[in-house]
Amino acid sequence: MARLFEYQGKEFLKEMGIPIPQGEVVSTAQEAREVAAKMGKPVAVKAQVWVGGRGLAGGVRLADTPVEAEKVASEILGMKIKGFEVRELLIEEKLDIDKEFYVGVFPDGSWTARCPVFIFSTHGGKNIESIPEDQIFRCNLDYLRGLPYYDALGLVSEAGLPNELLREMAGVISKVVETFKKCDCSILEINPLVVTKEGKVIAADCRMGVDDSASYRHPEMHIDIPREFPWEPSEFDIVGWGIEETDLRGSGFVMKMTLDETSPGYIGFHAIGGGAAMIGIDALSRVGLKAANFADTSGNPVASKVYRVAKTILAQPNIEGYLLAGFMVANQEQWHHAHALVKVLREELPLRPGFPCVLLLAGNKEKESLEILNLGLEGLPGRIEIYGREHVEDSDFIGNRMVALVEEYKKEKAG
Ligand code: GDP
């Protein structure tokens, strides 16, 4: 699921006719002051990051004057919230909040639903998990039908809203469901949807995630990589996504696993298949090593695609070894992997003599693949060990070989 920033999500809400606070995005404290001065009223300064709970983390603050807005902005910019660095702020008019509501639409894949569910609560402004179950109102949605106004009206009156709010609230939540559909969302959460002291319903927050497979239909969303990320994608991730985006033959998924590039024990990790990847990461962890990245080349990718993945993995600056974790007897023809690795390692190993490489590969065309590897890598100045099906279930053995080679290599480098 690709995530959008609050300010992007709010633009879509606005297009659908849902009221949002007046606001502007800035990336410096000085701009924050200018925007606050231009608005001429107290503002909320809000960190734009892909996670919720910003309020508690100090990423949402109020400022009564432009000078105060500048000060608060300078404190929030550069902050890290759950791994995401704050680079942009949304400066919004401060709302005079009377009451906060929770509104969310999510897909529910369980067999009792298998559809999007709509969730509403009069106890908004906090985490949905902390709202008591009897204060949550939900209904399963028919995707094509959405949540028509009269259904919405029934829902909000069941939730016990005062009469004077019913119509406006029903109109807004019906449009929230329309936005969910129009934007191909996998999640749309407005928490809080507020009622101001003047009785206006306004979306004070917006968390929007978009279905990866639908993101191509939305160039206006500027989604660089249609995937969920635990932090802002790195240059490595963007290069990795480029491999998938430009070559659909088999999968070549590559992604960073750490923000900590400097501590010892990181291995360039390359699995063949998702199950093999889990076994491989376990094998590394058990011997005190860590995967610097995640990678999976499976579904019968061609050698050129595997080559690009392995080349990208080896470009990570601080890795102490490379593991090809083929922990399964694969039915894809493994010689494409063998050819790719011969090319990559012949290019890379002369530049890093003694570099540890443990290559495990099993399955279709295994004998030929091992022959290609053994022949092609002969005489290279690395610590290369090549294994086939006799070790495919032996993750302790592979982990131990990896750590033994890493130790040797480190000793050699130290001195
Ligand atoms: P989150 O913590 O990441 O969900 O960020 P929110 O945008 O939901 O902000 C957290 C809380 O700050 C909200 O629940 C509101 O109570 C409060 N808040 C956000 N924007 C405003 C605003 O414009 N005015 C006021 N008074 N409170 C706000």
Ligand code: MN
């Ligand atoms: Mn919120």
